[in-house]
Amino acid sequence: MRNFITIEGCDGVGKTHQTRRLKEYCSERGYDVVFTREPGGSDIAEQIRKIILDANNSEMDDMCEAFLYAAARIQHLKDIVKPALNQGKIVFCDRFVHSSYVYQGLGRELGLDKIVKLNELAVGEYMPDFTIFLDLSPEQAFKRKGGADKNDRMESVDFSFHQKVYQGYKNLIAENPDKFEVIDAGGTAEQTQSLLRQALVKRGVFK
């Protein structure tokens, strides 16, 4: 069984924190896992990440942004994800194609179909087996973290952008419920982590 699991959610939902705790849990239990993230995750892909997220690049064309995310993804798959899956490891990836669908396809309004096609070229058969969605609205997320990060080009866009992103995720989940585990991220960090692990047991990833 292949275990390629991606983790998605709006900015500020606590994805980074939850992923770090999951990583600690996996190493305590001795699971053979690789934790990685997008954009970035490998040397060349991290260089592309810097260009994408640099707040000075405010003139970046939306389509250029979409291609850069896809380009970083191709390299990251080659360097990290494919070798790990081929060795039978569990791969957890913090953001993947669904981020492009909702941020570029819907948030930037480039069109979901176009971004799905672009990512088919980038990803081929390496679609996630399922996706964990940390569910918290952008209103609640930004309230909790005390506002958006102004040095992050993606976080600092209009609030309506983040609402489109959230709604986009919800629609993708409604269309393909089997491919998602929706985790309520509105409780304490402890509660969210516990729900996350339960979902991974249910999916047969953890014992």
Ligand code: TYD
């Ligand atoms: P990051 O600081 O990693 O955010 P987070 O900790 O919330 O994951 O920045 C990643 C940003 O890039 C985030 O705002 C989402 C955005 N993004 C896209 O717009 N498209 C994509 O394909 C990916 C992978 C990320």
